[in-house]
Amino acid sequence: MELSPPPSGLKVEYETLFTSDCLLFLHELISTFDGEVDQVLRLRASRKVHLDLSGDLPSFLESTTHIRSDPEWRVLPVPPRLQRRHVDIGDLAPCDTQRFINALLSPAQGIQVDFDDGNCPTYHNQIKGIHNVYKAVHNQFYNVPHLSQAPVLMLRPRAWNMVEHNLMVEGKEAPGPLFDFGLLMFHCGKTLFENKSGPFFYLSKVESFMEARLWNNIFVWTQQKLGLPLGCIKATVLIENVLAAFEMEEILYELRDHSAGLNCGIWDYSASFVNKFGHRQAFLLPDRSKYVNMEKRFLRSYMDLLVQTCHRRGALATGGMAALLLPQDITSDSHQRVMATVTRLKLLEIEAGVDGFMVYDLSFIEPMQKLFKLHSEGDNQLQQLRNDVTVTPDDLLSMPAGGVTLYGLKYNIAVGVLFINAWLSGNGHFFYRGQVEDSATAEISRSQVWQWIRHQTRLEDDSRVVSRQLVCDLMKEVMMELGVLCHTVKAVQRLHTAADMFLEVVLKRDFPEFITTYLNQDHTFLSSQSAGQVDTDKPQSKL
Structure with missing residues (x-):
């Protein structure tokens, strides 16, 4: 087993x-579990090849009809702290210490402590973020409520497609989710x-019941290894892939x-249609x-089916x-419009x-809690069985x-470039x-x-075809708009590098499955990490 030395400034x-x-x-x-992780990733690839070669579309599985048709089974009831979670804070990368503390001090019922979508998985960020969770769990932050009084922590490790470059186990880079989950459980699970x-x-980007089975096996093994009662780990699965929507009961x-x-959630789920069927x-x-x-x-x-499926089985259904x-x-028109x-x-x-x-913005917590109280009854809506719902493939x-608008195309280009x-x-x-x-x-x-x-x-605007040339031309316009936000030569160079990488991704003959996998394996990103870390404790500017 090989572990990289500590990032600068994080020795303690x-x-x-x-x-x-x-x-x-x-x-x-x-x-x-490394072999089983490889297996589920190969199963994903196999399903994609089958869909491409056959032209088939997904449907509800015949092999698991007995699970869906059995009215008796239920999930175990969740602990009291999970029964009322009307408003959680989402996308909170815990390496941002000040935002994490602000969230712990907020009236939210929960915090999505995010090592996935909202987090850039540099070695620095992973260690800083996991250590900040450690401090929160062991009450080491000054003037922050005790763990049992603060918003409940919903820990989201990386998804299966991510690897941890800084840990080699038996000659292979470690799966990112096992690195995150293992550290969090070992140091925080018992407390x-x-x-x-x-x-x-939270479990991200699960695509099938086989992947859920793997997570369940990991939970059972971990609880036994750490001397914790079976069933004490609880996990919310994010259904953000179209194939998983057909396997929610399973x-x-x-x-x-x-x-x-x-x-x-809306965007990863929508993107999965392009991922699986985008060439059609x-x-x-x-x-x-x-x-x-x-x-x-x-x-x-998809939302109606998710709610119906969950409530039928005694499970909680959460939105995006x-x-x-x-x-x-608060007096401005824009405030009222956004609200x-x-x-x-x-x-x-x-x-x-x-x-x-x-919600992302902490200012929404109390207004949305009031909205929930006004339009629902009790801690949750498990009694809403949604028997009115019948969802077909x-x-x-x-x-x-x-169609496609010029505004939408330029907006997508800008978001893609700014993310990279x-x-x-x-x-x-x-x-x-x-x-x-x-x-x-x-x-x-992208x-x-x-x-x-x-x-x-x-x-729609002028009937121009969305082509390589048009996207490259619009990229120049977008870069003119974004360039004014760069205040150093280094920032300008980095933005141009991001634009080149974005074009590389969208012009590829075959669709790269995840932009995060693509970036996490790219030399440009990896070398940017060894060149020095940004201070993620500082607030980011709003563009």
């Missing part, structure tokens, strides 16, 4: 985390359990002793800025994250029966009508045009540009 944090006992535990955990505040997790069934429910003309996804929202049939059906930022001047938009969208989720959702696979630029700066999210953007919005942005080029889609 490194030594706190990487004790000899912890390293032994990590080695055992990773060597036990969280003793304070009736965990250990609770995913719950596999995790029934460890389930905290399912979560639905029938799955051309129109401009997300104009035609894609949770009121569209394919997304509304409001990414908008609330302008501070009205978020209220309308979150009311849609409440009325669909969700038991909670997330056609409902889930029905693409919305609409953020990663090259060591940040997993950034602010642009009044909202937070992260890997989920970067995924849908997916759409790739797909529109592939299908030679025409702009």
